[in-house]
Amino acid sequence: MSGPLLSARGLRLAFGGVKAADGIDLDVMPGEFLAIIGPNGAGKTTFINMTTGYLKPQGGSIAYDGEPILGLAPRAIVRRGIGRSFQLPQLFAEHTVLENAALAIAARSGLWSPLTPLLRPAWRAEAMAVLERFGLAPLAEARADALNEGARKLADIAMAVALQPRLILMDEPTSGVAAAEKMSVVETLVRVLREAKVTAVFVEHDMEVVERFADRVAVWNQGRIAALGPPQQVLNDPAVLRDVIGIEPAHHA
């Protein structure tokens, strides 16, 4: 049967005395949704940065679809099929939502320039189709800086999806999103990613989101994976509750 889509072994990276990655081994299987949880500074974003070419580990290896990817530039990694979204959405503020999505499509074609989306109607049509999948079509002509945080997060992820990844890494897709719209934002992005058969790794602080949407949870602590397994197992582990989530097991009914 098919092996892991992403396979990290022995990843190490220290910033001065801080071990942001201290021997990370992780396999992500095709089609799975894997949540990464853990306290601030545990090294969650560092893992995403190493996997997407933004940081180079001092040791270890990463294979994607059976091929080593360490040392490749971020753009080359995107071309291999790995997308990402950021904790703070990376949208072009003064452009419309549609233009932002069209820019991503233009970038995929290797023909990026600030004016390209205005020049190629086909990119705009494809961008509109992506926005429709995310329920963002009504906001297509809105400027990116006029969106609320939920729509901004979805638009950022739509740009990553427009690049047609097989794997997406999302850094806190719900952070900053109002509580009332959080679940609908996650439902939308999970539906789109599942429909497109995109495998997902996402950093998440909301345990309800993790419990509902993750197939497996990896618990990061001080640059290491402290626990890994299905949500119902990991989120009921007394050590995880106490040390990582910061609640006493007795209080978790």
Ligand SMILES: Nc1ncnc2c1ncn2[C@@H]1O[C@H](COP(=O)(O)OP(=O)(O)OP(=O)(O)O)[C@@H](O)[C@H]1O
């Ligand atoms: N480029 C960098 N230069 C120096 N130190 C860094 C750098 N990137 C991360 N660190 C440090 O490495 C550690 C891990 O950071 P990282 O951002 O990966 O944690 P995190 O688990 O994503 O935290 P958070 O939940 O706060 O986003 C932290 O102590 C951080 O200050």
